[in-house]
Amino acid sequence: MRIGIFLIAAQFPGMRPGQVLRDTVEAVVAAEEAGFDDAWIAEHHFMSYGVCPSAITMAAMALGRTSRIHLGTAVSVLSTQHPVALAEQAAMLHHLSGGRFTLGVGRGGPWVDLEVFGTGLPRFERGFAESLDVLCAALGRDRVSAEGEFFAFREVEMVPSARLTPVVACTSQETTRLAAERGLPMLLGMHIDDEEKAAAIASYEATRHSTLSDDGPGKGGGPGKGDGLGEGGGLGAGEGVAHVAAAVGFVGDSTARAVRELREAMPKWLEPGLAGYVPVDGHARPARDVGKYVEFLTEVHPVGDADHCVAAIERTREVTGIEHLILMVEGAGDMARTLENIRRLGAEVLPRLSSRRARDSG
Numbered sequence: 001m002r003i004g005i006f007l008i009a010a011q012f013p014g015m016r017p018g019q020v021l022r023d024t025v026e027a028v029v030a031a032e033e034a035g036f037d038d039a040w041i042a043e044h045h046f047m048s049y050g051v052c053p054s055a056i057t058m059a060a061m062a063l064g065r066t067s068r069i070h071l072g073t074a075v076s077v078l079s080t081q082h083p084v085a086l087a088e089q090a091a092m093l094h095h096l097s098g099g100r101f102t103l104g105v106g107r108g109g110p111w112v113d114l115e116v117f118g119t120g121l122p123r124f125e126r127g128f129a130e131s132l133d134v135l136c137a138a139l140g141r142d143r144v145s146a147e148g149e150f151f152a153f154r155e156v157e158m159v160p161s162a163r164l165t166p167v168v169a170c171t172s173q174e175t176t177r178l179a180a181e182r183g184l185p186m187l188l189g190m191h192i193d194d195e196e197k198a199a200a201i202a203s204y205e206a207t208r209h210s211t212l213s214d215d216g217p218g219k220g221g222g223p224g225k226g227d228g229l230g231e232g233g234g235l236g237a238g239e240g241v242a243h244v245a246a247a248v249g250f251v252g253d254s255t256a257r258a259v260r261e262l263r264e265a266m267p268k269w270l271e272p273g274l275a276g277y278v279p280v281d282g283h284a285r286p287a288r289d290v291g292k293y294v295e296f297l298t299e300v301h302p303v304g305d306a307d308h309c310v311a312a313i314e315r316t317r318e319v320t321g322i323e324h325l326i327l328m329v330e331g332a333g334d335m336a337r338t339l340e341n342i343r344r345l346g347a348e349v350l351p352r353l354s355s356r357r358a359r360d361s362g
Helices: 017-034 055-065 083-096 120-125 128-140 173-182 194-215 255-274 290-300 306-320 335-361
Strands: 002-007 038-041 070-073 104-106 143-147 152-157 167-169 186-188 244-248 324-328
Touching: 002 017, 002 335, 017 038, 017 055, 017 335, 038 055, 055 070, 055 083, 070 104, 083 128, 120 128, 128 143, 128 173, 167 173, 173 194, 186 194, 194 306, 244 290, 244 306, 255 290, 306 324, 306 335
Parallel strands: 002 038, 002 324, 038 070, 104 167, 167 186, 186 244, 244 324
Antiparallel strands: 143 152
């Protein structure tokens, strides 16, 4: 089982964005030292929820500070970027890092970002499939062209070219269908529990089976079943489609203490952070009960003592079949505590998961 960390670059009260960004890179360095397989970085714009507006730039910085750990974006928002430009950047990081980079992309939301960057609601509402197909073509061929509603350009050479498979954040049935039709791995969020993740995978597999039966492997603009996440042993390489799941990960001396610490700290970040999502169409978005959301996160994810964290991760694996989990480690709101959390997870949780994996394979 692969275990990584998931970094939102969360700005808690009293923090300055520049320091948060520097601390995020230090968290990746600490994760490499602690034995994690990978680190994934989120992208957000114009809000305190996450102060990293370019996950791929942050990944480049972290790749330069490390030598073993893989980096991924969770995610780069495809609805506000040109897919070929994003593919060029991903190919650069792939070559410069020796294959340690994976591009994760997502539809994003109907937020003000669409207005600021000039792509508009149509790219979000009906342009995601076309964007995804252009991205896959740019990451899978030496030359690429397009003749669609949103992208139309003559054939050009990809320089540099790379053979990479993007991971797709799936928070809706429609996006799950698009990923399945293209054989692309899903990134499932921490806002759903194990049973909901299992249901998303079942839906994916049903669509994938139908697609393969109708068209044969590789139809729909993406790779066929069996492709990994890039060349040279990239993330999740192996048979089948290797999905990724996000969860909160926080270890403490006792489960009660760990839960209490996050329930006290996380609302201070989430209340102003979630308020930063401004709809581009001016319509008010439904308010989320932050207290209940934090309660949900601490109940269903590996938050507690080491025994509880191991049991929670193993349950996720058993219920969903997912072999790649990334843990959001910033919940306490203090950099020193985040680094301590990373080190404790590495020392108290990862070795036990590795031992279980070795026993299962033996």
